[in-house]
Amino acid sequence: MLFNTIDFIIFFIVLLATIAAIKHRKFQHVFLLIASYFFFYYSSNYLIILLIASTLLDFYIGRAIWNNKNSVKKKLLLIISLAGNLGLLGFFKYADFAILQFNYLGEQFNLANDIPFLNLALPIGISFYTFQTISYTVDIYRGKLKPSESLKEFALFVAFFPQLVAGPIVRASVFLPQLREKMNKLQEIGVKRIISIDGINLKIGITLMAIGFLKKMFFADNIAPLVNDIFSNPIGAESFTIILGAIAFGFQIYGDFSGYSDIAIGAALILGFKLPINFNRPYFAISPSDFWHRWHISLSSWLRDYLYIPLGGNKKSCGRTYLNLMLVMFLGGLWHGAATNFIIWGILHGSYLFVHKLIMNKFPILKNNSFFKTKRGKIISIFITQYFIFLAWITFRVQNLEHLTYSLQKYILLDFQYMQTIEIILTHKISIILMILFIILHYVTFKKHDLKTKISNLSLPFWIIFLFSVSLSILLLYDGNPEDFIYFKF
């Protein structure tokens, strides 16, 4: 079910009304589980079986790891869990990509008969929920987490609908205590509801959802035509056109993905669950590593805790640290999709981190240089960082290698032509105006910390004006085609 459809709005209103009305309050979380499965089944049909399989696998393996005292057996159980989850992910997401590479290799060696593609449907959200379940078993294995007390509790953690299909990737250590706290309160101090909708959470949640819808439906969806126009066939485009396309796509994907995250976090908060933030003004990052502390935070922290650190992180030699960075970002790129451009995107980001770390190691004086702490120094750092970030977005957006090489060449080696760019700007005036507005708003959120809370704290008449403006803006620029969230594909 897409968040940006009337279907979801109706679903969510019915869900809230039912939760508020359920008399047998201890069944509220069972109801929430059923609702989450409905949410998934609504658009994914039989692929819900994979979600349930992943849930069952990790619930029982998690318990077995916890109860087993033998470290070899524990390790074996962990391997089974990892193999199961990654096998599922690998088969459904990467099988055809692997076949394509295999066939290509076969062609090079003149081997006859290509292996036919499996043409499997990509299960929506599989990359997100498998990472959640992996973190659960790994945390139990590490002794950092007690296994879930009941299957329904664990199933709700995996299937909780706000974050099910596109994150944020929630850790069991974050979600389960919140659920347990609600259930314990019911038993211990007789609080009437397990899941209560309280005024403060409702107001902040709705504010977040409104901002999310605005980012997605007002900004991202209306910047998309400009991006599509440029990158449908960039061959022959001027440098400035490619740069414009890269910036526009950077804004589009940020509006799209952070919009989804805001809606998810807002919806969860209304139900009384706090999900981790996923974005923190990424286009004000002053270095590549700073960018990854601000962009898709739940994924980057997952990769850090479950991949980078186990590989040795930065505790071993410099060479090993660089290799770890490259490997983690390569896999991070591959996580986004089974395509060469995502791998290149990952490798590019890996090399940014590697070069940045190398420079910092070779010239430690730069770290404490007072110039980079001044306003001017920070602005220069932001521009240099973002130049490379937007360059990498080109690899994310293009359709094939030829488009990629052409676009990158034009992005790097400016041709100083501008007639075509002016024509594109004139054709896509609305997108350009929205991009300017987006920059202004992004700057405002940078200057005014925690704008969301400030909006939530507005008195009701002003808050109504805010919701009215958001709602009217979305309605007026709605083009009848609710676009998919980009991260649904991953």
Added chain:
Amino acid sequence: MGFIKTRNITLSVLCALILSIIVFLFIIWNLPDHLFSANEQFFSQEIKGENKIFILGSSHVYALNPILISNELQKNGEHFTVYNLGSPGDDFEERERTIEMIIEEEPKIVLYGIEPRAFETSGRNLVSSSYEVLPSIPSISKLFDFIEFEKKGVLKNPKFALIRTISKPINDINQIENPYPNSPFLTYDEKVSKIVNLDDLYKIERESISSIEPAEKNSNLLYLKKIIDKLQENDIKMILFLTPHSKIFLDYFPENERIVFQEIINEISMTNEMFIHSEIDRYAELNVWHDHTHLAVNNNTDFYSKDVAGFILDEIKK
């Protein structure tokens, strides 16, 4: 206290939403309905010709030259004045709103060019949900399909209507530069005359197609049937034909959607006892394409008009 606050917040949200919807509807209701107005303008004029043939369809009929078709018919002893009333973005629902104006002109034949995407369920970018092994849940939003709006055409795409109004007030159709005579709603565009060679055609991003609902649930089909019924009730001969598509589009046309589309075509053909002419793959491999679904509009694609004239003749002789 908590309850009161929750209630106040809920009421505030409702208030904001209702207010925004009212303002939105007010704006929309006051936006001009371009398609309707353009049709009103055209049909209020005197439309020449005793025996008229009207060609309807989207940009896929852009390459049909009405004068060329008229000449081809004349060569075979059939005297008709042909009008290409195709309009970019045309859909059955919008066309149904203007069909009375067409009927009043009493054309002898109405030719409608149709294509798979005219039967798409929703937007062109939606993920296809064609993998339904277990029973599917009916779409919640479809519950509201029974609501009839006076300006449903504008409501379907407020952004389009709004931008169109801001950027250019209703055009005087007589001021538009047309690609050929008798094509009042088509605007001359030099870009579409360019043939993109096959290698470059592959480089253009493919237009994806979203799911096509089966015949019994397809709302687009419903409107097409209404058009057919109204024309047949008024003894106007209707000819349907599938517009041409390139090999690239056809190769990537998802199998499920292909099957459903074929079933829809069979359904129209059977219930209305009409033969549906197919140009869908006739020129698929030729080097005559502007993009994956549109023939370039120049002298090299005159065969399209001639072929269409050919099956009009076949239908006349029936």
